[in-house]
Amino acid sequence: MSTKKVHTFCRICEPYCGLLAEVEDGRIVSLTNDKDHPLHKGFSCHKGIRYLRVHQDPDRLNHPLRRGNARSEERGDFAQVSWDQAATDIGAKLNDIVRRYGDKAIAMYTGNPIVFSSSFFTNAEALTAGFGAGPRFGALTQDCANKFAGSEAIYGAFLVHPFPDFLHTDYFLGIGCNPAISHMAFMEVSDPMAKLRAIKQRGGKTVFINPRQIESATPETGDVLQIRPDTDFYFLAGLLHEIIFKIGYDRQRVEKHAKNLDELIEFVKGWPAERAASVSGISLDAIREIAREFCAAPAASIYMSTGVNQGSQGLLAYWMLNMISLLSGNLGKRGGNLHSVGFCPTAQFSKRKQDQPFFQSEFGEMRAIAGTLPGNLMAEVFESRQNPVKALIVVSGNPLLSIGGEARLRAAMQGLELIVVLDIYRSATAELADYVLPATDFLEREDINTLGLGHQLEPHVQYTPAVVPPHGERREDWWILSRLLQAMGRPSLLDDPQPKPFAAVEAMLQYSGLSLDKLKELPCQTAILPETNPEDLFRFAVQNDDGLIDCCPEVFRRGHASAERHWRALLAEPKDQLKLITRRNGLMVNSWMHNLQVHKKSVHMTNPLWMNPQDAESRGLFGGSEVSVQTDFGQVQAELVFDETLRPGVVAMSHGWGQSKAYGLTTARRFPGVNVNQLAAVGPGTFDVLSNQAQLTGINVKVTAIPSP
Numbered sequence: 074m075s076t077k078k079v080h081t082f083c084r085i086c087e088p089y090c091g092l093l094a095e096v097e098d099g100r101i102v103s104l105t106n107d108k109d110h111p112l113h114k115g116f117s118c119h120k121g122i123r124y125l126r127v128h129q130d131p132d133r134l135n136h137p138l139r140r141g142n143a144r145s146e147e148r149g150d151f152a153q154v155s156w157d158q159a160a161t162d163i164g165a166k167l168n169d170i171v172r173r174y175g176d177k178a179i180a181m182y183t184g185n186p187i188v189f190s191s192s193f194f195t196n197a198e199a200l201t202a203g204f205g206a207g208p209r210f211g212a213l214t215q216d217c218a219n220k221f222a223g224s225e226a227i228y229g230a231f232l233v234h235p236f237p238d239f240l241h242t243d244y245f246l247g248i249g250c251n252p253a254i255s256h257m258a259f260m261e262v263s264d265p266m267a268k269l270r271a272i273k274q275r276g277g278k279t280v281f282i283n284p285r286q287i288e289s290a291t292p293e294t295g296d297v298l299q300i301r302p303d304t305d306f307y308f309l310a311g312l313l314h315e316i317i318f319k320i321g322y323d324r325q326r327v328e329k330h331a332k333n334l335d336e337l338i339e340f341v342k343g344w345p346a347e348r349a350a351s352v353s354g355i356s357l358d359a360i361r362e363i364a365r366e367f368c369a370a371p372a373a374s375i376y377m378s379t380g381v382n383q384g385s386q387g388l389l390a391y392w393m394l395n396m397i398s399l400l401s402g403n404l405g406k407r408g409g410n411l412h413s414v415g416f417c418p419t420a421q422f423s424k425r426k427q428d429q430p431f432f433q434s435e436f437g438e439m440r441a442i443a444g445t446l447p448g449n450l451m452a453e454v455f456e457s458r459q460n461p462v463k464a465l466i467v468v469s470g471n472p473l474l475s476i477g478g479e480a481r482l483r484a485a486m487q488g489l490e491l492i493v494v495l496d497i498y499r500s501a502t503a504e505l506a507d508y509v510l511p512a513t514d515f516l517e518r519e520d521i522n523t524l525g526l527g528h529q530l531e532p533h534v535q536y537t538p539a540v541v542p543p544h545g546e547r548r549e550d551w552w553i554l555s556r557l558l559q560a561m562g563r564p565s566l567l568d569d570p571q572p573k574p575f576a577a578v579e580a581m582l583q584y585s586g587l588s589l590d591k592l593k594e595l596p597c598q599t600a601i602l603p604e605t606n607p608e609d610l611f612r613f614a615v616q617n618d619d620g621l622i623d624c625c626p627e628v629f630r631r632g633h634a635s636a637e638r639h640w641r642a643l644l645a646e647p648k649d650q651l652k653l654i655t656r657r658n659g660l661m662v663n664s665w666m667h668n669l670q671v672h673k674k675s676v677h678m679t680n681p682l683w684m685n686p687q688d689a690e691s692r693g694l695f696g697g698s699e700v701s702v703q704t705d706f707g708q709v710q711a712e713l714v715f716d717e718t719l720r721p722g723v724v725a726m727s728h729g730w731g732q733s734k735a736y737g738l739t740t741a742r743r744f745p746g747v748n749v750n751q752l753a754a755v756g757p758g759t760f761d762v763l764s765n766q767a768q769l770t771g772i773n774v775k776v777t778a779i780p781s782p
């Protein structure tokens with residue numbers, strides 16, 4: 074028997090936690106946290122460790138599948154075909170579609186998991202551009218397009234997101250985040266909870282702003298101020314107003330690095346803390362105290378995440394957040410918000426290409442952010458009269474469950490001539506496909522941690538070999554897309570008899586005098602890099618041509634009217650209006666990990682509606698009963714579960730559920746839950762036109778009892 078241990082790392086979320094795999098006779102027999110890892114030192118969460126069950130799941134795809142029945146039949150009749158047959162068929166169909174409808178008829182959708190693959194991430198442009206000029210969609214417009222659009226406008230580059238320096242900060246303000254559960258996005262940090270506890274241990278303070286009493290708020294970290302959902306912009310604007318008009322700031326220092334300060338001041342003038350207090354549920358005194366404490370701390374840092382991003386004003390909120398950091402003197406300061414270069418500066422790769430991103434379309438004014446159109450318009454774009462889409466390639470994504478209005482999108486997808494899905498599972502979206510192509514999981518793939526570049530709290534670079542070769546006929550995504558391009562007769566990475574999917578990675582590593590070979594020689598294949606220089610934010614991150622941070626980009630000024638409208642609407646709402654927020658749990662990530670039996674226990678067997686008992690009592694609703702949750706756009710039925718951690722007036726559900734039609738997922742289908750995104754608005758006028766961000770949280774809902782039969 075041959076046995077070996079392989080140091081590898083998780084690729085589910087940003088921390089890229091070190092894992093140790095034990096391999097016997099070519100099979101992985103255990104996966105644990107890696108205590109030898111020089112940075113993570115054994116930290117990981119159970120999702121990373123349980124990924125071995127994903128790797129071993131009998132429902133995994135092992136061969137290319139071709140549909141034999143009409144797409145109108147809910148359950149696909151899939152049969153195994155060879156890679157050559159699948160590629161030849163798909164290539165011929167795509168070429169035929171392009172011949173009949175032109176170069177814009179092939180749409181693509183890329184999901185979240187694929188961005189953790191460095192061979193895809195660093196070749197994404199080449200791998201997708203070859204399919205023509207058709208529309209591109211992605212998961213980002215469901216949870217973070219506001220941040221991309223915000224940074225593109227402020228810093229001139231959509232991949233610049235100054236992160237809180239947990240290691241040195243004296244004050245941390247975290248809004249709409251829950252590090253204990255989500256481990257932080259747009260920031261590569263190992264064991265964030267330990268670092269939050271350390272802030273308090275060294276005499277600092279953490280304050281969370283969230284509608285829930287979140288798991289991250291403990292006596293060892295800090296308290297939560299329970300904000301009314303979707304009012305974060307007003308809260309942040311109120312803080313900035315206090316800084317500008319009451320506390321004061323160093324104008325000379327700000328203007329050394331930034332422009333359009335007077336325009337920012339003019340905007341913020343209209344949003345004093347009093348207005349924030351009137352709608353946010355956070356008192357005027359509390360807002361003022363936070364502003365004072367933030368500015369008085371030797372170093373203060375600020376961060377927001379999905380709970381704000383998915384609201385109706387995530388872009389404006391992110392603008393305020395960055396300006397609070399800048400004007401309080403904490404941007405580019407140790408203990409404040411930083412930009413880390415890591416092993417290679419990458420901000421310039423996302424530099425804004427045009428000053429005026431908007432264009433007129435048959436659906437009104439539109440833009441692309443990071444090349445991506447609004448997911449809320451996906452169905453309309455497919456059915457465009459001017460440029461109809463006839464083929465869709467989905468790379469590691471599940472748009473049916475992640476975009477609002479599942480029924481609308483399902484109907485639009487029915488009208489496509491060809492759907493090709495690359496995935497590790499036959500997901501709900503894959504069930505609609507004509508071809509489902511089996512991708513490798515992260516244990517079958519060579520990689521390094523590229524996604525965190527720019528956002529690493531502790532700069533490092535780690536390499537993993539493929540722990541085991543791909544099972545069955547699974548292939549890496551770069552190979553599959555290249556094979557399809559090759560079948561279309563278009564240039565691809567496979568034109569090289571010895572394809573080099575890591576050529577860009579190697580070039581990037583050279584910046585730090587590293588190479589894949591050098592990394593392979595290091596303990597856990599990991600190089601620890603020098604601590605971030607706070608000045609790097611100004612030297613490497615800012616990509617505006619004049620080298621200055623833009624305090625008031627033109628695109629934001631347009632937000633004033635919508636902020637005013639939304640504030641008035643909030644004031645006019647009835648006192649008992651319920652607001653639905655999305656709630657993550659520690660077992661699932663979006664629609665991933667739903668097929669693991671080990672995750673189906675207690676409250677995680679379904680997707681309940683969480684409600685504060687006070688709200689239930691005032692409506693005559695009972696815990697454990699079935700309720701109807703309604704918006705103007707949809708209705709779902711769910712079990713009511715009491716949750717005293719919710720602010721009264723707030724209810725919560727998780728997204729990523731609704732697996733009843735995912736016939737390839739045995740366990741997920743047995744515990745389907747309900748797709749809460751069916752309650753969200755979709756179509757023209759339902760998303761933030763400035764950023765393409767969908768609103769998936771802070772939604773007004775009505776909850777009523779369903780009479781028992």
Ligand code: SF4
Nearest residue numbers: 083085086090118121
């Ligand atoms: S925190 Fe994220 S990267 Fe780390 S083990 Fe868990 S899922 Fe994986």
